[in-house]
Amino acid sequence: QVQLVESGGGLVQTGGSLRLSCAASERTFSSNTMGWFRQGSGKEREFVAAISSSSGRTNYADSVKGRFTISRDNAKNTVTVYLQMNSLKPEDTAVYYCAATAVSPFFMNPRAIHDWGQGTQVTVSS
Numbered sequence: 636q637v638q639l640v641e642s643g644g645g646l647v648q649t650g651g652s653l654r655l656s657c658a659a660s661e662r663t664f665s666s667n668t669m670g671w672f673r674q675g676s677g678k679e680r681e682f683v684a685a686i687s688s689s690s691g692r693t694n695y696a697d698s699v700k701g702r703f704t705i706s707r708d709n710a711k712n713t714v715t716v717y718l719q720m721n722s723l724k725p726e727d728t729a730v731y732y733c734a735a736t737a738v739s740p741f742f743m744n745p746r747a748i749h750d751w752g753q754g755t756q757v758t759v760s761s
Contacts (some may be wrong), residue, residue, distance in 0.1 A: 639664075639733045644755030651759070652721045657733030657752055659714040664750075668736050669707055669716040670743050673729035673757075680732070684718060685740035694740040699727075723759045730754040 643655040655671070670685030684695045684705040693705055704719040716733060733752035736743065 639735060639750055639752035641731065641733045641752045641755040644731060644757045646758045646760065647723055648760050649724060651723050652719070653723065653757060655718040655720065655731055655733075655755060655757075657716040657718075659716070659735065661714075664714040664735055665709040668738060668740050668743070669714070670734045670736070670740065671705065671716075671718050671731055672734055672743075672745065672748075673727075673731045674754075675726075675729040678729075680745050682743045683731070685736075685743045686716065687740050692740050694743065720757070723757075725759045725761045728757060728759050730756050 638660040640658050643653060647653055666688050668685055668687055671683040672680050673683050674680040682696050683699055684703055686693045686705045686707050690707055702722045707716045732754045734748040735750040736747045738747045
């Protein structure tokens with residue numbers, strides 16, 4: 636069974652940092668664009684960041700540009716995607732979901748995602 640498993644969420648104060656990880660259980664994800672979405676309480680799921688299969692192209696939501704960095708490691712048997720989050724704000728509080736898709740990092744929307752992780756909670760206190 637194909638799985639995306641996130642880790643690294645937690646509680647942090649405003650201005651702090653967290654690093655999220657997403658481990659893909661199948662090597663086939665190495666050919667996919669990987670990304671992160673988030674969903675705050677009572678809000679729709681929104682795009683955060685994405686990275687192409689070769690790590691050559693990245694895309695970020697305007698709200699996180701300059702603060703978040705996405706990267707990936709296409710190892711021999713697994714694929715791991717990271718989201719380094721710095722200068723966190725209370726409005727970054729949400730459940731963060733790892734996602735895999737065949738589309739470009741610049742065409743990320745929830746309808747284009749073919750695999751989702753279970754989500755990890757990020758809470759930023761003021």
